[in-house]
Amino acid sequence: MPTPQTYDWWYDDARQVGLDFEDEHEVATYDARQGGSAERDRALLTQLGLQPHMAMADIGCGTGILAREAAGMCRSVTAIDVSAAMLAAAQARAGGLANLSFQRAGFLSFEAKAQSLDLITAKNALHHLPDFWKAMALARIFAALKPGGRLYLRDVMFAVPPGELAEAAEGWIVWLSENTGYSRAEGACHVREEYSTFAWAIERMLTDTGYRIVEHVQDGVYGTFVAERPAS
Numbered sequence: 001m002p003t004p005q006t007y008d009w010w011y012d013d014a015r016q017v018g019l020d021f022e023d024e025h026e027v028a029t030y031d032a033r034q035g036g037s038a039e040r041d042r043a044l045l046t047q048l049g050l051q052p053h054m055a056m057a058d059i060g061c062g063t064g065i066l067a068r069e070a071a072g073m074c075r076s077v078t079a080i081d082v083s084a085a086m087l088a089a090a091q092a093r094a095g096g097l098a099n100l101s102f103q104r105a106g107f108l109s110f111e112a113k114a115q116s117l118d119l120i121t122a123k124n125a126l127h128h129l130p131d132f133w134k135a136m137a138l139a140r141i142f143a144a145l146k147p148g149g150r151l152y153l154r155d156v157m158f159a160v161p162p163g164e165l166a167e168a169a170e171g172w173i174v175w176l177s178e179n180t181g182y183s184r185a186e187g188a189c190h191v192r193e194e195y196s197t198f199a200w201a202i203e204r205m206l207t208d209t210g211y212r213i214v215e216h217v218q219d220g221v222y223g224t225f226v227a228e229r230p231a232s
């Protein structure tokens with residue numbers, strides 16, 4: 001699995017792109033804005049088949065709601081994020097659970113033994129990387145998964161023809177500002193400065209990497225993939 005030490009041209013994924021998740025105010029208000037829920041994450045992890053003997057990682061863990069719930073359900077959880085401020089919030093939430101560890105790293109720099117993880121989750125985080133690097137990240141995740149292990153990937157990704165992109169992006173920004181704690185300016189910043197891509201591009205990256213797509217659900221601009229590293 002290539003690491004930042006392997007090549008001098010490697011992308012520095014520690015730098016914040018778009019919204020600054022090192023900003024203390026951004027982190028302190030994150031849960032209220034995002035509307036995360038421990039109950040929903042627990043139900044998701046159950047649906048994903050997380051079991052007591054399993055090891056998993058959550059990449060781009062944010063304030064650690066999902067990682068905290070996962071720790072109550074499986075053998076070990078690694079909560080990974082590039083933001084020290086987010087990790088501090090996640091650590092405070094965890095309150096010293098023995099099977100939950102933290103790594104300050106990103107999709108392109110996290111460390112995990114090859115074929116060691118049963119499940120990797122990445123919610124609303126992969127869009128921080130440009131597409132070339134998303135593919136690199138998906139390959140690194142593939143290397144860390146056990147055969148038969150699964151990736152749960154949820155993010156903003158567009159599933160409309162290019163001629164309808166402007167309408168879809170504008171519709172989403174308006175919806176965000178009217179229905180969530182995010183402002184129009186924050187939605188606009190996401191579209192302009194972050195790297196949300198097409199659902200078909202993510203699908204192709206997954207299949208070209210070798211994943212088997214178990215499920216793809218598209219709910220407006222929110223896409224969810226469950227993808228498996230084939231058992232053989």
Ligand SMILES: C[S@@+](CC[C@H](N)C(=O)[O-])C[C@H]1O[C@@H](n2cnc3c(N)ncnc32)[C@H](O)[C@@H]1O
Pocket residue numbers: 013014017021022034036059060061062063080081082083086105106107108122123124125128129
């Ligand atoms: C929108 S938040 C999502 C947090 C959480 N997964 C959730 O669903 O609430 C995006 C998170 O991704 C992190 N992030 C940004 N760039 C990243 C990268 N290259 N690798 C891993 N995490 C990254 C940010 O620091 C932030 O905590």
